[in-house]
Amino acid sequence: MVQETTIAILGAGAWGAALANLAAANGHRVRLWSRQGTEMLQAVVQDAQIVLSAISMKGVRTVASQVQSCPLSPETIFVTATKGLEPQTTATPTQIWQAAFPNHPVVVLSGPNLSAEIQKSLPAATVVASNIYTAAQKVQLLFSSPRFRVYTNPDPLGVELGGTLKNVMAIAAGVCDGLQLGTNAKAALVTRGLTEMVRIGNFLGAKTETFYGLSGLGDLLATCNSPLSRNYQVGYQMACGKTLTNILANLPGTAEGVNTCQVLMQLAQQQNIYMPITEQVYRLLQSEVTPQQALDELMLRNIKPEYH
Numbered sequence: 001m002v003q004e005t006t007i008a009i010l011g012a013g014a015w016g017a018a019l020a021n022l023a024a025a026n027g028h029r030v031r032l033w034s035r036q037g038t039e040m041l042q043a044v045v046q047d048a049q050i051v052l053s054a055i056s057m058k059g060v061r062t063v064a065s066q067v068q069s070c071p072l073s074p075e076t077i078f079v080t081a082t083k084g085l086e087p088q089t090t091a092t093p094t095q096i097w098q099a100a101f102p103n104h105p106v107v108v109l110s111g112p113n114l115s116a117e118i119q120k121s122l123p124a125a126t127v128v129a130s131n132i133y134t135a136a137q138k139v140q141l142l143f144s145s146p147r148f149r150v151y152t153n154p155d156p157l158g159v160e161l162g163g164t165l166k167n168v169m170a171i172a173a174g175v176c177d178g179l180q181l182g183t184n185a186k187a188a189l190v191t192r193g194l195t196e197m198v199r200i201g202n203f204l205g206a207k208t209e210t211f212y213g214l215s216g217l218g219d220l221l222a223t224c225n226s227p228l229s230r231n232y233q234v235g236y237q238m239a240c241g242k243t244l245t246n247i248l249a250n251l252p253g254t255a256e257g258v259n260t261c262q263v264l265m266q267l268a269q270q271q272n273i274y275m276p277i278t279e280q281v282y283r284l285l286q287s288e289v290t291p292q293q294a295l296d297e298l299m300l301r302n303i304k305p306e307y308h
């Protein structure tokens with residue numbers, strides 16, 4: 001039996017609400033905070049053993065600095081469930097939380113976790129990772145249940161980047177399905193997408209094998225194959241002729257891949273990293289190419305060996 005724990009969840013969107021339900025179902029005291037709500041941030045994080053952030057990327061730095069001015073227990077463990085990169089710095093959410101709280105452990109939680117399925121109590125698995133193994137173990141115990149299987153992993157950066165980078169590939173997969181390109185095309189896209197994720201992930205310091213686990217390949221399969229994924233919806237609806245502005249205005253929640261793609265393109269250009277799928281998704285989002293032209297650009301590149 002796991003000890004009852006007080007968990008403050010920051011961000012009451014689709015993912016924050018689903019994680020709150022998982023923790024509450026395990027008997028923990030859950031306090032949910034949202035910038036639109038009436039609860040004071042200070043009261044929500046006070047004495048919490050766990051502070052979990054499920055804030056969209058664009059709000060992470062602001063909320064982290066607001067939490068800095070709140071009194072916290074020295075034992076508090078931070079958990080981050082955001083999947084994005086900060087535009088100005090290319091920092092991951094973990095890097096932002098760790099810089100704000102250098103003396104606290106930070107744990108990443110990431111995996112194939114479409115919140116709508118989790119809210120229906122369908123079975124799912126996820127990964128928790130931290131440089132401090134005991135902190136990851138603690139979070140594993142808090143969330144594990146017969147319907148949510150939680151694994152630990154020693155590569156927090158790889159786990160975090162898997163969930164972040166696959167969002168760009170999910171946009172591409174939505175385009176692939178929207179254009180009705182077939183199963184062979186989808187298999188090629190997802191497989192080459194994974195190669196691209198490993199390439200940029202290795203450059204940023206993540207381990208290759210992490211991308212073949214739940215937080216990489218697992219999340220790639222979930223979001224590239226489900227209309228529940230907002231990122232997939234962006235690509236699918238663009239392939240059906242809608243504009244990005246129109247799609248985002250009607251999307252239920254955040255599609256982080258749109259911003260992540262811009263950050264990755266900046267990085268690819270600065271560091272000379274070859275990211276052909278990301279480049280075409282970027283050009284599509286910028287209205288520089290149509291979905292069909294993006295496909296042609298990818299198919300008509302110079303032929304080359306697979307492992308390059």
Ligand SMILES: NC(=O)C1=CN([C@@H]2O[C@H](COP(=O)(O)OP(=O)(O)OC[C@H]3O[C@@H](n4cnc5c(N)ncnc54)[C@H](O)[C@@H]3O)[C@@H](O)[C@H]2O)C=CC1
Binds near residue numbers: 011013035063116252
């Ligand atoms: N929905 C899902 O299935 C999953 C989502 N995620 C990730 O979790 C994060 C949140 O996703 P969702 O809950 O789906 O999005 P959402 O759009 O439903 O909710 C976002 C939350 O962030 C808050 N927020 C946004 N900007 C803010 C700001 N500037 N300051 C303070 N709070 C701000 C919103 O008020 C809201 O509570 C994203 O990074 C997403 O990639 C991860 C796994 C699953």
Ligand SMILES: O=C(CO)COP(=O)(O)O
Binds near residue numbers: 163219223254
């Ligand atoms: O990350 C997710 C599932 O693991 C959610 O995907 P979307 O953000 O594309 O909806």
